[in-house]
Amino acid sequence: MKKTERKKIIKGTISSNRAVRPDHFELTMEAPWLSKVSRAGQFVMVKLSDKFTDPLLRIPLAVHSKNAGGISLMYKVVGSGTKILSEQKKGTVLDVVGPLGNGFNDEPILKKKGRVAIIVAGGHGIIPLYLLAKGFREKNIEVKVFIGAGTKEHVLLEKKLKKTGASVQVATDNGTLGHKGSVVALAEEYLKKEKGEKAASRDIKHYTYACGPRVMLNALSKKLKKLNEPAEFSLDAYMACGIGACKGCAIKTVSGYKLVCKDGPVFDMRSIVF
Amino acid sequence: MDLKTKIGGVIFKNPIWTASGTFGTGEEFRDFLNLDEIGAIVTKTVTLKAREGNAPPRIVETASGLLNSIGLENKGIGAFKKEDYSCLKKLQTKVIISIAGETKEEFEKCAALVADKNFPHAIELNLSCPNVIHPEAKHSLIAQDASLTEEMVKIVKKSAKCPVIAKLAPNVTDIAEIARGAENGGADAVSLVNTYMGLAVDVQSMKPVLGNRVGGLSGPAIKPLALKAVWDVYGKVKIPIIGIGGIMTGLDAVEFMLAGASAVEIGTANFTDPVIYKTILKEFKEYLKRKNIKSAKELVGKLR
Ligand SMILES: Cc1cc2nc3c(=O)[nH]c(=O)nc-3n(C[C@H](O)[C@H](O)[C@H](O)COP(=O)(O)OP(=O)(O)OC[C@H]3O[C@@H](n4cnc5c(N)ncnc54)[C@H](O)[C@@H]3O)c2cc1C
Ligand SMILES: Cc1cc2nc3c(=O)[nH]c(=O)nc-3n(C[C@H](O)[C@H](O)[C@H](O)COP(=O)(O)O)c2cc1C
Ligand code: FES
Numbered sequence: 001m002k003k004t005e006r007k008k009i010i011k012g013t014i015s016s017n018r019a020v021r022p023d024h025f026e027l028t029m030e031a032p033w034l035s036k037v038s039r040a041g042q043f044v045m046v047k048l049s050d051k052f053t054d055p056l057l058r059i060p061l062a063v064h065s066k067n068a069g070g071i072s073l074m075y076k077v078v079g080s081g082t083k084i085l086s087e088q089k090k091g092t093v094l095d096v097v098g099p100l101g102n103g104f105n106d107e108p109i110l111k112k113k114g115r116v117a118i119i120v121a122g123g124h125g126i127i128p129l130y131l132l133a134k135g136f137r138e139k140n141i142e143v144k145v146f147i148g149a150g151t152k153e154h155v156l157l158e159k160k161l162k163k164t165g166a167s168v169q170v171a172t173d174n175g176t177l178g179h180k181g182s183v184v185a186l187a188e189e190y191l192k193k194e195k196g197e198k199a200a201s202r203d204i205k206h207y208t209y210a211c212g213p214r215v216m217l218n219a220l221s222k223k224l225k226k227l228n229e230p231a232e233f234s235l236d237a238y239m240a241c242g243i244g245a246c247k248g249c250a251i252k253t254v255s256g257y258k259l260v261c262k263d264g265p266v267f268d269m270r271s272i273v274f
Numbered sequence: 275m276d277l278k279t280k281i282g283g284v285i286f287k288n289p290i291w292t293a294s295g296t297f298g299t300g301e302e303f304r305d306f307l308n309l310d311e312i313g314a315i316v317t318k319t320v321t322l323k324a325r326e327g328n329a330p331p332r333i334v335e336t337a338s339g340l341l342n343s344i345g346l347e348n349k350g351i352g353a354f355k356k357e358d359y360s361c362l363k364k365l366q367t368k369v370i371i372s373i374a375g376e377t378k379e380e381f382e383k384c385a386a387l388v389a390d391k392n393f394p395h396a397i398e399l400n401l402s403c404p405n406v407i408h409p410e411a412k413h414s415l416i417a418q419d420a421s422l423t424e425e426m427v428k429i430v431k432k433s434a435k436c437p438v439i440a441k442l443a444p445n446v447t448d449i450a451e452i453a454r455g456a457e458n459g460g461a462d463a464v465s466l467v468n469t470y471m472g473l474a475v476d477v478q479s480m481k482p483v484l485g486n487r488v489g490g491l492s493g494p495a496i497k498p499l500a501l502k503a504v505w506d507v508y509g510k511v512k513i514p515i516i517g518i519g520g521i522m523t524g525l526d527a528v529e530f531m532l533a534g535a536s537a538v539e540i541g542t543a544n545f546t547d548p549v550i551y552k553t554i555l556k557e558f559k560e561y562l563k564r565k566n567i568k569s570a571k572e573l574v575g576k577l578r
Contacts, residue, residue, distance in 0.1 A: 007305045009549060052494045052522045053338050057545055097548060240333050240340060241545040245298040247347045248333035256326055
């Protein structure tokens with residue numbers, strides 16, 4: 001277990017906030033301390049209104065990437081909170097609470113020499129995984145990324161990931177980019193080929209990290225379990241507090257309900273009850 | 275400036291408290307707040323046995339409000355005492371333990387188990403959680419039945435060694451009648467309101483959004499309703515009223531006290547900002563100063 005940093009309210013100036021896709025934005029904010037202490041898979045709760053109306057609550061967003069002076073968030077505009085965020089101009093101050101959650105566990109990779117990190121993402125599930133992939137690449141660890149999306153327009157971060165030296169394969173539902181079909185099938189195919197004859201034996205060469213819609217993670221877990229693969233998934237839930245106080249973000253696990261904000265958002269695949 | 279409030283013989287350093295289920299045990303907020311500044315911390319409701327809570331999703335934001343169906347997830351009084359009492363006892367403020375049960379027997383046992391040497395400073399009886407089923411109640415909530423409310427308070431008063439606050443539900447025809455029931459049972463105070471029953475609909479799936487289908491509404495959306503509930507009870511009982519519902523600012527707290535509350539509890543606001551308690555207390559003090567009011571008590575029921 002890694003030491004958990006204390007949580008803080010950070011008020012940082014927005015240094016940029018721009019569309020990277022028609023409905024996806026990347027926002028960079030000054031937050032040197034957050035940049036220093038936060039890990040891949042952790043998140044912040046972003047305040048969007050002082051008026052207690054729409055939205056009343058903060059929204060959870062993953063730490064997407066870091067630089068010396070701050071962090072960046074990448075988000076899809078889906079409702080009122082993300083809409084307000086997309087309208088924030090450079091120079092305004094953003095109020096976030098963080099770092100929150102456990103983050104991905106990089107030890108299975110770092111502690112076993114030669115192990116390959118498999119990253120499987122559905123839709124904007126790739127957002128928190130980018131930082132993980134980048135971290136591994138900086139240590140020269142082999143990273144295989146599989147990104148799934150509806151269409152070409154929805155594929156995020158493919159180029160940025162390739163730049164880190166990770167190998168990236170894309171699957172789209174309509175075949176407008178990469179393979180036509182499911183990202184789960186793509187990842188499964190790769191692992192099967194890698195393992196060859198020993199497809200059902202316990203794998204010590206690969207370790208999988210995934211994030212995406214629940215249906216996709218469910219399908220992926222079935223395949224990975226069949227292949228006897230170790231994996232951890234980052235999950236999503238509606239959140240009110242983000243700090244373990246409301247018990248609103250529960251998900252079912254083999255040992256009862258767990259809180260996505262406090263016990264997660266990253267869970268061992270085998271502990272999740274789909 | 276005198277902020278002290280006396281309820282059931284206990285002196286609280288100020289009349290602004292945190293509401294059950296919205297502040298954990300306080301520990302969750304330690305990184306953000308000086309817990310000792312808080313008038314009182316009301317802990318998340320505990321029950322005799324552990325409860326796993328309702329199926330997710332458990333929360334959804336609605337217009338200026340939050341709909342929840344947590345279902346009283348808690349580890350049970352035994353584990354709660356073992357794991358959390360030592361931290362709670364170290365606090366330099368008052369701690370109110372909220373308890374609930376499905377049956378009279380459970381309430382009785384839980385109330386007896388809660389007590390420890392000079393601890394807690396009070397018990398809040400959650401007679402109004404919309405997310406549990408009470409087999410003994412005619413209605414879905416104990417606090418929808420004045421005589422059952424009276425009976426429950428009586429049972430708990432027998433084993434409690436500290437003041438007992440009865441927390442009431444707003445989904446009733448006449449909340450003053452229920453408050454009188456609590457008073458007749460021997461309650462030292464009533465706190466109101468718990469959440470209002472509500473429903474959120476997902477038009478895509480044509481299903482309720484919450485796993486439990488219905489939930490309890492809290493936040494700014496319910497403030498005028500909660501104020502009216504306090505106003506309706508004020509003057510109808512002799513015991514103090516603790517006002518709860520959508521308090522987001524120091525002035526909201528003032529409004530509740532003017533309507534008749536001797537103290538207030540901050541709920542959903544804690545989620546919007548983990549340091550909001552501090553802001554609310556500051557604004558409350560600033561108001562008293564501006565109005566040249568020497569003692570917070572002077573506000574209670576001033577509304578004409
Ligand atoms: C730990 C965590 C990390 C996240 N990181 C990111 C991220 O990096 N980038 C990103 O774009 N999004 C992320 N999300 C999802 C993001 O929090 C929601 O999209 C956001 O809260 C929507 O707010 P809104 O006010 O714009 O939309 P709302 O008006 O609240 O809702 C619009 C639509 O989105 C759905 N929705 C809202 N919140 C959630 C949620 N938590 N899970 C699933 N559906 C939801 C609603 O059902 C509704 O259909 C993350 C969620 C969690 C729990
Ligand atoms: C997520 C959540 C959990 C709650 N849990 C409890 C509880 O365990 N016991 C209780 O008496 N009230 C509980 N409540 C009700 C609050 O204590 C309070 O009465 C209500 O939310 C209204 O106040 P507010 O509008 O300031 O939140 C809960 C409320 C919320 C939002
Ligand atoms: S969001 Fe409140 S406990 Fe997780």
